[in-house]
Amino acid sequence: MQIFKNINIDFVSKQSKALLASAVFVLAGVIMIFTSGIKLGIDFTGGVEIVLKTDKEVPVTDMRNALQKHNVTGAEVKTYGAQKISISLKAAGDDQNQKLVNNITTIFNSEIKGVQLVGEPSLYNISGKMSDELIDRSVAAIIFALVLIALYIIVRFSTSNIALGIAGFVVDYIIFKFFGEQNFGYFIPLFVFYPIWKAGFAFGAIVAVFHDVVIALSLLELTGVELSATVIAALLTIIGYSLNDTIVVYDRIRENLADLSPIDYTEERFKENINTSINTTLNRTVVTSLTTFFVVLVLSMFGGEPLFPFAITLCYGVVVGTYSSIFIAAPIMMKRFSKEMEERKQKLISVEEEENPHDPNNEGIVL
């Protein structure tokens, strides 16, 4: 069985529309993130989350009222499934864990009648200091991953730019070690940007990744999911995974391009090439994405509340990542790479001109 047999969709012609649509979404996403801000979980704001397990279901409003009655404000109360209540306090102050557990237990026992607590409460606490460190580490991790991946793609696909890429990476790494995580996180790795820009393949991949992250974050915000350390882990996994597809397509493109020597390069043949590559890998792309999507969907439905933000991020990421491999990575790479190919062609032509100068007296057959 095969989903797509002998398929030949002209992807390339749809590119401009797709890119435009994506650009609009990304812009909307960025604006949304900067204006309303992403909801940050306790991991990044500091605070305490206490989870109570009860033997009977307790309506959320009951717990909320109970807390308010005892002058506890600013607590976020949620239910997890049928018999768990989660109470989050973002400004709980440091080193108050025992007091908080005692007080919440007391309030629960005095206000919620007829329901018993099962086992001891669970508690998750991060102090303000630690959460600041976590923010720095997360941003550093993402940037580091992007830089490493860009370097890898340059090495694999844009051999002419390897030296530049490695140089840029080394400089970035030195800066990272020197300034430490705290400052690197917000330091834009300019030194790798130029090599990435020059290397068409890498540029396409990085733009695709950027697109994926922004769209995923926007989706998370739209669905009210809080940003936590595991969500960041999911984002990094998506970055790695989305590039899987991209690289498979790139691989095919490169394979087919091997038949096309620089001097024979024309934009037409290049476009044809890209189309064929995407079409032939379409089967594989869709099937893998589908199986991965099934699996993370199962995870988000059955994996329990602690895993849900992680799983749902992966769900969004798999879908967006697949889309971006075809409609963003390839076209952008095409645009950058075609320039590279043009330059090479021109260079070859001028080299030829030097070696075999055009002799007006020897043009064609004289009849």
Added chain:
Amino acid sequence: MRSNLGFKAAIVAIVIAFGVFKLVPSVQFHSMSKEERKAKEDANDPAFAELKSKALNLGLDLQGGMRVVVEIDVKEFLLRRANRKDDVLREAVSKAANDEFSPIETLQSALTEKGKSLVDYYGDKRNLKRDTDEKILPILNDEIVTAAKQALEIIRNRVDAFGVAEPTIQLIGTKRIAVELAGVSNQARVRSNIQREAQLFFSMVPESNIAKRVFDAANEFYAKKYNVGANDSSKTEEKTDAEALFGADETSDEKKDDTSYDETLFITANPQNFQQMYVTAKNHGLLEDLLKDDEFQKHVQSRAGSYKLQIMKPRGLEPNQRPEIYTVIATEERVHLTGEGIEKATAVIDPDGVNQYVVSMKFDDKTGRKFSYLSKRYLNKRLAISLDGIVQSAPTFVTEIPAHSGAQITGMNQQEAQDLSIVLRSGALPAPLKIIEEFTTSASLGEDSVKAGTNSILIGFALVLVFMMVYYKKSGIIASLAVVINVVLMFAALAAFGGTLTLPGIAGLILTIGMSVDANVLIFERIREEVTGGVTVFQALENGYARAFIAIADANITTFIAGVVLYSFGSGTIRGFALILMIGILTSMFTAIVMTKVIFAYTTKETEKQLSI
């Protein structure tokens, strides 16, 4: 393809056998019931211990337990270490405590700004004229590091006594300690035992007439501070959320916005004896505030001399009963003995009391002699024994006590007495420890997570298998087999690495199941292409595997890179996920490339023209 087939098949067989072998301990360990495990644990069965070390560990989020990260309170440490305290020092110390990397340097510059130096506060008292900042700076830095190491040992002793199997206690950086206790219940006890400072002080109680002066000064200060008599509503403080929560700690009668203050805080208990006075439960909060207030201490000392007030431990209470009055006792500032001199501390049942326990402390030689001397010198006077600022008891030296004796702290239940003796044995913490991070899960929530995780694995697995078989037919069965072996190998590798299985780890497992399909798909798609190209089946297989290999490697490397980054930057549970991700990529490449090829080779005839794919 036939050429080195035997060799390849052998490798596959060895790897799988090895994987299964590595997993046997885990299966054995986890299929034992909880009771069985506990029994063997208590019996100190060595074979069992070995089995346990080889089995796969379950993370805290799956088995329940506590992980607490504490940090040395540098501010308190510096304040206590100082020869004297004043506001300049306090401000400077606050600044220093905020500096993560070079607190002492910051302290020095903050002091210099105000025209003081380190020598002023931390100079060697015996050699003050010769001491310099340059000498003191590294000493203080060292002391902070040493304090952390000391605290580590102390915590280790205290936690070991809990009897939790294999607690993990590590130093992180220079001043943080991480404590992980799997399967522990009773969080309150754990937190208390870790953070308890266990500062034991022995000081004398002054005569009644002197004590009266102390209390009078205290009442005077109280009256002035709270403008007793006038209804000053501006004294009410705004409640922040956290404060409100802590306010719930007090009885519901106590309202902070009740602006009517009692005329005196300290009420006479016994007009013959002013060593002790009472404070009503209502004023407990005020009392604590006062005792922490430096102005209060200054005032008392200027009026009455080197004395202070301490709260006495309430006695004779039911488990959840709150005291109605608090007893406050006056003591000298001077401390004659500390907990350092205690050689042994044991919890013993009280022969006199009903279901009461005492902690019996034995002094070392030097302290024993000093104690004996105290009893002689202060015959008929009272000795206050205070633990972390609360006076446990204040007995009178009725007779001279011989040198090789000790002291007792009475009035506790069994658990309190045991915990206290453990804590005294381990020694006082060099500085207070603040909890900066905590992850506590109850066993039942852990079980829920295990259930959820297992369900997800089974359902996800089933979906993938079904899909593979429908889409790739007979070849799909081979691919499914590869996925199954993949999971076995992943678990085995995790066990071999000594890694811990956490909930994100299970998620990683499931994710890898989905992604491992990828490698198979790449190969099969290539094979399909080859088959339509018209070569023999064998040739198609050969070409398919060869061509796909590069693509598989390329594709998986980026996810692998993401795994490496996650492993280096991530903490705890995320590391587990990253590890599984990386292991999964490697094993799935192995099963997809080597294993399935072997199976194909064995199940396909050389001359076959059709391939079920």
